[in-house]
Amino acid sequence: MEQLQDKYKQLIDTANSEGVSNLQVTEQDNVLHIDGEAPTGAVKDKLWAVYNQLDPDFKAGDVVMNVNVAAGAGTKAKVTTDKTNLNIRKGPGTDQPVVGKAAHESTVTLISKTNDQWWLIKTDAGEEGYAYAQYLSPQ
Template sequence: MSLQDKYKELTDLANNLGISNLEVREQDNVLYIDGTAKSAANKEELWNAYGKIDPEFRSADVVMNIAVVEREATEYTVKSGDSLSKIGKLHGVSWQDIFEANKDLIKNPDLIQPGWKLKIPTM
């Protein structure tokens, strides 16, 4: 079985996630997967899929070099009565994108505080 066959589920997932500049090549018994993910969550999803195929990461037959798109961001100061959904609608982005961009500040997406300065990702 070739490495591309062994890791077909992983490369299919990369395609389904829309990994840009995706390059899959096999060289010296190692499968190299390169590309750029739209979010850190997509990159983590790829690593989780790899972990299901090789749970202890012992095969040492895959090298994944997946970058994450750096998104520009604007700043928004949370007001009383705001929610991530409300802020997202105001800026045309999902609440999940705002949450992902502010994980260092937001521990629970249902609990945000007036006065917090949030990064609002833009494309």
């Protein structure tokens, strides 16, 4: 129990000092589950940088860190794909038909969160549908 908390102490300390809310650190089946809501995307990035430093290339398999950026309906989010446009789909899943595109680096509006993977969004052009949350950075 203590060992994993010690190994990732810097990560937990960073989450605390950077103001991650609803922070829950639970060890279960030799995996440390870290849950919470980051105040900004920069804080989330910082946590991942610390995690990568403590466990280079995420090889140990002893952490599941689900800390996402707090964002409610109406939040503006930037499309942070590598370079392509982001698919907007009819439903929450890559098996769903593509009904539109959100341009790379454009800003969209969050309508609701289906889960941590899929958000219902609306583009400035009025296109509405589900996009993969990993590529959306709340502003």
